[in-house]
Amino acid sequence: MFPTPIEKKSLPFNMTYRVAIWVALFLWLLPLIAVLMTSARSVADINAGNYWGIPSEWMLFENYTLVFTETPMLRYLLNSILITLPAVFGAVALSTLAGYALAKFKFRGSLALFAAFIAGNFVPFQILMIPVRDLTIGMGLYDTASGLILFHIAFQTGFCTLFMRNFIIGLPDELIEAARVEGVSELKIFWYIVLPLVRPALAALSVLIFTFIWNDYFWALVLVQSDEVRPITAGISALKGQWLASWQLIAAGSIVAALPPVILFFAMQRHFIAGLTLGATKG
Template sequence: MTAMNRQARRRAWATASFHAGAGALSLLWLVPIALVLVTSVRSFDDIAANGLGSLPHSFTLGGFSQAWVDGGQGRALLNSLLVSVPTVLLSLALASMAAFGLARYDLPFRRTLLLLMLGGNLLPPQILLIPVSKISEALGLYDSLYALIGVQVGFGVGFYVFVLHGFMRSIPPEIQQAAVIDGAGPWQIYRRIIMPLTTPALAALGALSFTWIFNDLLWAITVLRTDTKMPITASLIGLQGQFVSMWNVIAAGSVIAAAPTVVVFLRFQRHFVAGLNLGAVK
C-alpha cells in the first residue's frame, strides 16, 4: 500500500511539474504579445511620460490610423493579399495535378522527380538570392508583384507536391479502378474523385502555405524595389524607420500585419493540426 501511495505521489508531482513548466513557458510566450497589444492602444504622450513598460494611462486607436494611412500599412496589406491568395491557389492547383500523376500512375522516374522536388526545398534560399534577382530582371518582371508570385510558386510547389503525393497514395486504388470501369478519363478521375477526397489535405496545406507566404520577407526585398509595391512584412521595416520612437504606431503596425494570419489560423485551426501529419500516411 505504501509503494502504491509513493507511486501516486510521484505521478501527482510529475503532473504538477509539467503543468507548472508548461504554464511558465506559455506565460513567457504571451507576455511579449500582450505588451504589443497594450502598446498599440496607448498614446505617444503616455508612453513618453510613463515609459514603455508602465501600466497604460490612456487608450486610443490613433496609432492604428497613423500606421494604416501615414505608414502605408493599408496599401502594403493589400499587396500581401494580392501575392498570397493567387500564389496559394496557383501553387495548390499545380501541385495537386503533379501529385495526382505521380501518385496514381506508374510514371517513369517518379521517385527521382519527387526527390528532386524535395531536394530543391533543402537548398538555403540565401544562395539563390542573386540568381533569382537576375532572372527576374532578364524576364522583365523585376519590381513587380508578378515576380514575387512566380518566386513563391516556384519555391513552394515542390514541397506541396511531395506532401500531396503521400496523401493521394493513401487513397484506395479500388476507387480509381471503379471509375475507369465506368469510363472516366484521367481528368474526370482527378476532378471528380481525387480532388474531393483530397480536400482536407488541400485545406490544411492552403492554410499553412498562406501563413508562410504572407509572413515572407526575404523574397520580397529581393525582387521588389518600389516602396508602394512592398508587402506588409517589408513595410514594417519602413514603418520602424519612419516612426523611430513612436512605439504605439510600430506596435499597431505589427498588430495589423499579424491580424490576417491569426484570422486564417482561427478559421482553419483544425486543419493546421491535421497538417502536422500530412503525407505521413503511406
C-alpha cells in the same frame, strides 16, 4: 496517456497545475503582450518611458487609425493579400496535379522526381537569389506582384507536391481503377474522383502555405523595391526606419501585419496542425 492524467493526482496538485499553465502561458507570451500594450499607448507614455506598465490613457483606436491613415500600411496589407492569395492558389493547384501523377501512376523516374521536389524545398534561398532576381528582371517582372507570385508558386510547389503526393497515395486505388475500366477519361477521373477526395488536404495545405507566403521577407526584399508592391513584412521593416521613436505606431503596425495569419490559424486550427505535423506520426 503520458504523462499520467492530472485527475489522478491530489487536489492541491491539480489546483497548482491549473494555475501554472496560465502563468506559464503569460510568461511565454510576455514579449507579445508588451507589444500589444504598446500599440495602445499615448506618445506621452512613450516619452515618459512607460513601456511596460498599464497605459495611462488608452489610445488603441487612435493609434490604429493613425497607422492606416498616416502610413502606407493599408497599401502594404492589400499588397500582401494580392500576392499571397494567387500564390497559394497556384501552388496548391500545380502540386495537386503533380502529386496525383506521382502517387497514382507508375513510370520510370517518378521517385527521382519526387526526391527532387523534396530536396528543392530545403535549399537555402541564397543559392537561388541572384539567378531568380536576374530572371525576374529579364522578364520585366522586377518590382511587380506577378514576379513575387510566380516565384512563390514555383518554390512552394516543392513542399506542396510532397504533401499532396503523400496524401493521395493513401487514397484507395479501386475507385480510380474502376473508373478507368469504365473508360472514363483521366482528366475526368482527376476532376470528379480525386479532387473531391483530397479536399481536406487542400484546406490544410492552403492555410499552411498562406502563412509561409504571407510571412516571407527575404523575397520581398530581393524582388520588390517600391511601396506600391511591397508586402507587409518588408513594409513594416521599412517603416521601422522612418518612425524611429514612434514605438506605439510600429507596435500597432506589427499587430496588423501579424493578424491575418493569426486569424486564419485560429479559424482553421485543426487543418493547420494536421498540415504541419504530417509525417510526425508515421514514416
